[in-house]
Amino acid sequence: MTVVSAPVIKTALPGPKAKAIIERDGKVVSPSYTRSYPFVMARGQGATVEDVDGNVFLDCAAGIAVNSTGHSHPDVVAAIVEQAQKFLHMSGTDFYYEPQVRLGEEMDALAPFSGPKRSFFANSGTEAVEAALKLARYHTKRYGVIAFLGSFHGRTLGSLSLTASKAIQRKGFGPPLGGVYHAPFANCYRCPVGQRPDDCDAACLSFIDDQILVHLVSPDEVAAVIVEPIQGEGGYVVPPAQFHQRLRELTTRHGMLFIADEVQSGMGRTGKMFAIEHFGVEPDVVTAAKGIASGMPLGVTTARSQIMAWPPGAHASTFGGNPVSCAASLATIRLLRDSLVANAEKVGAHFMQGLKDLQEKHTIIGDVRGKGLMLGIELVKDRKTKERAAKERDRLVDECFKRGLLVLGAGANALRLSPPLVLTKDEADTAVRIIDEALAVVGSAG
Ligand code: PLP
Numbered sequence: 052m053t054v055v056s057a058p059v060i061k062t063a064l065p066g067p068k069a070k071a072i073i074e075r076d077g078k079v080v081s082p083s084y085t086r087s088y089p090f091v092m093a094r095g096q097g098a099t100v101e102d103v104d105g106n107v108f109l110d111c112a113a114g115i116a117v118n119s120t121g122h123s124h125p126d127v128v129a130a131i132v133e134q135a136q137k138f139l140h141m142s143g144t145d146f147y148y149e150p151q152v153r154l155g156e157e158m159d160a161l162a163p164f165s166g167p168k169r170s171f172f173a174n175s176g177t178e179a180v181e182a183a184l185k186l187a188r189y190h191t192k193r194y195g196v197i198a199f200l201g202s203f204h205g206r207t208l209g210s211l212s213l214t215a216s217k218a219i220q221r222k223g224f225g226p227p228l229g230g231v232y233h234a235p236f237a238n239c240y241r242c243p244v245g246q247r248p249d250d251c252d253a254a255c256l257s258f259i260d261d262q263i264l265v266h267l268v269s270p271d272e273v274a275a276v277i278v279e280p281i282q283g284e285g286g287y288v289v290p291p292a293q294f295h296q297r298l299r300e301l302t303t304r305h306g307m308l309f310i311a312d313e314v315q316s317g318m319g320r321t322g323k324m325f326a327i328e329h330f331g332v333e334p335d336v337v338t339a340a341k342g343i344a345s346g347m348p349l350g351v352t353t354a355r356s357q358i359m360a361w362p363p364g365a366h367a368s369t370f371g372g373n374p375v376s377c378a379a380s381l382a383t384i385r386l387l388r389d390s391l392v393a394n395a396e397k398v399g400a401h402f403m404q405g406l407k408d409l410q411e412k413h414t415i416i417g418d419v420r421g422k423g424l425m426l427g428i429e430l431v432k433d434r435k436t437k438e439r440a441a442k443e444r445d446r447l448v449d450e451c452f453k454r455g456l457l458v459l460g461a462g463a464n465a466l467r468l469s470p471p472l473v474l475t476k477d478e479a480d481t482a483v484r485i486i487d488e489a490l491a492v493v494g495s496a497g
Contacts, residue, residue: 057098057100057109057455057478059106059455060106060455062105064453066103069103072103073091087452090102090108090452091103093105094122094123095118097121098111098113098121100122108452109478109481111456111458111469111470112458112467115315116469117341117342118346119342119345120471120473121471122471126382126385126386127345127383131347131378131379133378134377134378139374141374142369142370144368144371148374148377150381151172153377154170154372157381157384158339158351158353161325162325163324164334164335164355166355168355169359170351170353171352171359172351172368172371172377173340173368174348174350174373175340176205176315176350177206177207177210178205178207178340178350178371179350179351180338181209182338183310183312183354185209186358190359193271193272193274194230194274195268195272195274197232197259197273197275197276198277199215199233199282200243201238201282201285202215202233202278202312203216203279203282203283204277204314208224211227212231213277216285234256234258235258236282237288238282240417241437242255244258253291253297259276259301274308276301276307278312279316280311280316280329280330281422281425283314283425283461284461285462286427286464286467288427289421289422290330299332299333308335308336309334309335310336310337310338311326311337314340316425317342318387319342319391319395320423320469321421321424322392322393322395322399322422322423322424323392323423324387329422337353338351339351345383348370348373348376349372349373349380350371391472391473392472394472397476398474399422401476401479402474403421403426405479406426406486409490410428412487413491415443417431424469426468427461427466428466429464429465430443430444430464443464444465446492446493454485456489458486
């Protein structure tokens with residue numbers, strides 16, 4: 052692909068070739084997918100993507116926070132080709148191969164807690180969560196799990212029972228797994244318990260001790276608390292450090308496992324390898340997927356070795372830890388470690404400042420938040436009432452697309468920016484400029 056500076060929009064959107072593909076898709080592909088706008092990918096490089104009609108876009112969505120090293124990074128492609136030429140599959144469940152072992156060693160070195168660790172390999176985020184859930188039950192011999200309102204942990208039935216983001220994601224699939232209890236998440240822009248973040252000492256967490264563990268389930272029947280260190284799908288919500296610190300104290304006190312679901316927030320996106328590192332606590336189990344292999348399917352569940360002590364046959368997956376995915380992941384981790392985690396921190400701070408400047412100008416922006424290149428802006432109809440500007444958010448996503456910027460929504464009324472971690476400051480400035488123009492069209496520019 053010849054690199055041209057994004058954006059370059061040459062046709063009406065969608066263009067004729069995109070239109071034809073979307074028409075075919077409409078007949079044969081599951082209608083459950085949530086396509087926000089008609090982007091049909093032809094190729095990509097770095098943070099630039101081209102559609103089938105030759106329109107060039109700046110990508111601040113990265114296939115839902117996946118293409119961590121940018122599209123088709125040459126090192127990742129070379130690692131994939133090299134492994135593919137040797138063998139494509141040999142089921143790490145029944146046989147051994149070195150790339151899976153090496154990735155286990157990398158996770159042992161990188162996972163955000165001390166002591167020896169073991170990893171289970173799957174193909175996706177939801178499977179990584181399923182493994183964590185089963186492991187927690189197996190290890191503690193307890194059945195209960197506490198999750199948070201607004202959380203997203205996946206869509207298979209176990210993880211869906213933990214997910215509490217949008218009702219449509221659960222509608223029609225009940226009843227969910229028993230023994231799952233949801234507590235309010237520390238969304239300080241909209242405090243669920245009417246407190247102020249500076250002196251609340253994460254009062255929202257009292258709901259667990261004072262309500263769930265009193266009225267619903269005995270603490271000695273709860274295996275784990277699962278939490279996204281920064282809520283992703285729920286709106287890119289960053290809790291205060293006390294929230295995770297108190298949660299760590301609570302889980303330790305009751306003998307529950309602390310599972311950090313880092314499927315979206317992990318692998319360098321926030322300017323640290325794992326987002327939980329921002330909060331000064333160590334979980335017992337961590338789940339990773341999305342950015343871990345730059346786009347190749349891979350999910351990993353890493354736990355303290357004394358916890359991941361289940362016997363042969365207890366859990367496995369035919370494709371999990373596919374050798375090509377492992378090779379892509381090893382190349383990805385090398386790039387993250389060498390420069391991209393640092394780039395996420397540096398360019399993320401610059402991008403955040405640009406968004407904060409937009410907040411000064413556009414009254415529709417109620418909140419700007421995030422860490423590194425996991426950035427969200429929440430749109431409101433009125434800054435005082437904080438009435439959610441959901442339609443305006445949808446329109447903003449669309450207006451960005453028309454101007455050559457790919458972004459996604461999160462929650463009811465937030466815009467999420469989850470670009471490849473190779474994003475440059477110039478590209479961040481381009482994104483801010485386009486969002487500015489799009490906001491002017493959406494309205495409420497003050
Ligand atoms: N956990 C979190 C925090 C996620 O953001 C997601 C997906 O968005 C998942 C789990 C599920 O991952 P997957 O879609 O790969 O199954």
